[in-house]
Amino acid sequence: MTSRQGTSIQGWAAAAVLALLWGVGPALPALFGGDLIGHPYTDLYPSVWGLWEFARSQPDLHIHTELLGFPDGLGYYYSSPIKGWVAAGLMPLVGLTATWNLLTVLARVATVVCAFGAARAWGLSAPGALTVAGAWGCAPFFHGYAVEGIVEGTDGWTLALWAWAAGHRRPLAAAFALGLTILSSWYLGAVGCLLALLSVLRDRRMLLSLGGGLLLAAPAIGLFLFAFPASPPLPDDIRAAMGATLRVPAPGIRDGLQPFAINAYIGWLLAGTAAVALWNKADRPLIALAAVPAVLSLGIGPWYQLPVLEMLRFPYRWHAATLALLALAAGRVADRRRWWWLGPLIALEGLLLSPVEPLLPGADPTVPAIYQRVDGPLVEAPGPVTVPPGEVNHSRPRARYLLYFQTMHGQPSPWVLDFNGLGDAQQAPHLSGLRGFDRLEDAGETWETATVDIQALHDAGIEWMMIQHSQSHTLGSKRARRLRALLEDAGATVEQEDDQRWLIRLPLR
Numbered sequence: 001m002t003s004r005q006g007t008s009i010q011g012w013a014a015a016a017v018l019a020l021l022w023g024v025g026p027a028l029p030a031l032f033g034g035d036l037i038g039h040p041y042t043d044l045y046p047s048v049w050g051l052w053e054f055a056r057s058q059p060d061l062h063i064h065t066e067l068l069g070f071p072d073g074l075g076y077y078y079s080s081p082i083k084g085w086v087a088a089g090l091m092p093l094v095g096l097t098a099t100w101n102l103l104t105v106l107a108r109v110a111t112v113v114c115a116f117g118a119a120r121a122w123g124l125s126a127p128g129a130l131t132v133a134g135a136w137g138c139a140p141f142f143h144g145y146a147v148e149g150i151v152e153g154t155d156g157w158t159l160a161l162w163a164w165a166a167g168h169r170r171p172l173a174a175a176f177a178l179g180l181t182i183l184s185s186w187y188l189g190a191v192g193c194l195l196a197l198l199s200v201l202r203d204r205r206m207l208l209s210l211g212g213g214l215l216l217a218a219p220a221i222g223l224f225l226f227a228f229p230a231s232p233p234l235p236d237d238i239r240a241a242m243g244a245t246l247r248v249p250a251p252g253i254r255d256g257l258q259p260f261a262i263n264a265y266i267g268w269l270l271a272g273t274a275a276v277a278l279w280n281k282a283d284r285p286l287i288a289l290a291a292v293p294a295v296l297s298l299g300i301g302p303w304y305q306l307p308v309l310e311m312l313r314f315p316y317r318w319h320a321a322t323l324a325l326l327a328l329a330a331g332r333v334a335d336r337r338r339w340w341w342l343g344p345l346i347a348l349e350g351l352l353l354s355p356v357e358p359l360l361p362g363a364d365p366t367v368p369a370i371y372q373r374v375d376g377p378l379v380e381a382p383g384p385v386t387v388p389p390g391e392v393n394h395s396r397p398r399a400r401y402l403l404y405f406q407t408m409h410g411q412p413s414p415w416v417l418d419f420n421g422l423g424d425a426q427q428a429p430h431l432s433g434l435r436g437f438d439r440l441e442d443a444g445e446t447w448e449t450a451t452v453d454i455q456a457l458h459d460a461g462i463e464w465m466m467i468q469h470s471q472s473h474t475l476g477s478k479r480a481r482r483l484r485a486l487l488e489d490a491g492a493t494v495e496q497e498d499d500q501r502w503l504i505r506l507p508l509r
Helices: 003-032 044-056 081-094 096-121 126-137 140-148 156-167 171-184 186-199 206-227 236-241 268-277 281-296 315-337 342-353 369-373 396-404 429-435 454-459 477-489
Strands: 378-381 464-468 493-497 501-505
Touching: 003 096, 003 126, 003 140, 003 342, 044 081, 044 096, 044 396, 081 096, 081 171, 096 126, 096 140, 096 156, 096 315, 126 156, 126 315, 126 342, 140 315, 140 342, 156 171, 156 186, 156 206, 156 315, 171 186, 171 206, 186 206, 186 281, 186 315, 268 281, 268 315, 268 342, 281 315, 315 342, 369 493, 369 501, 378 396, 378 429, 396 464, 429 454, 464 477, 477 493, 477 501
Parallel strands: 378 464
Antiparallel strands: 464 501, 493 501
């Protein structure tokens, strides 16, 4: 074995250790607790519900679900079909919770490993490739997605696969990888298209990877647009609020849950090493190119009036391209100085100083036993509340019972969710009475005179109602008691109850 081969094996071994530490280490508390990996009050439960809904139906790119908007259903496209296809095989074997956790951990591991392989393809030796693996694969950018349960956000490995193929100057393989990237995440796909354009400066054949990748992903893009017809462009101020900031963030390691997926944290070590790269003439173009996605990530500028760009709701996600270019520049510096330690130290700094909490939180995967009684269409009270883009939606914790509990009882709901503004959340008229009891929609006392059209609910096929009454994001005791009294006066019966909810069978007429 030559010295170079030994160094290569040593490098891959180091990358494997870093990948396992990164993929499993921060998740250990949640795994040992039997929890779902992710924060319970943001995107986790909708993502887990979507994984289950996709996997349980025919595993194709279906664009409609019967589980919401009952009886008509509504347009829906799951944001991570790749994970959905894998889950279709895993869920019958290990269950939903283990499937979600395994896919999250594997995505984190694969992102580190593929980043190392991509860096090697771009000519870096082991120390530089390990730096890229730490700066890209262990970035707080991807860690924040895992914290918040944003299912498509953790698949940084797909874009790294494209970079791997592009580094080897294989346009057909790069086209396949770009198509896979677009399929895994629309935003990573946009980043991949940008990097493919920039890589043309090195190899004009990479235009084939751009065109081929878009062609391969075209059916999925078409289905998504059909499921979620184009919504009006975001106001400039809202888009800017979803952009990267230039502030130095407070570390997420402080007490309490600190979910923070919206981050463009670079880190002092990566930024400093990229600055050192400026001294090398060959590395300066990388730093200059990194300015392109960095400016786009701010979410401001006339270019956001252009087609496609005007559709982007979260411009901070261009930060992935900035990271990729800066990581490559830093990897070249580490190579020249043989800094094996730089990549792991960049990863550690991100855990300690970025705005994202270092340990992945866990969320309760259990479904209350009362839901075993539900055997027909169910309306939950209260339901979802839609708020304008940029405002905090205090009804998000309701996703646990509105969506996740469906994974046990499997019954449809008449409520419509907007899925972060992609869909039309207009509710059916027969649900307006229930909305009158909702604290988030009625801050006054009009609930005292609100009524519910039980006949309309029955005509719509609703058989059950679950009244949530005991938590801050639910109805509250006074409103819940009045709603229950109205239903009982109309002939409804309380079939079962626990300390947080009442299950009521609506009267048949």
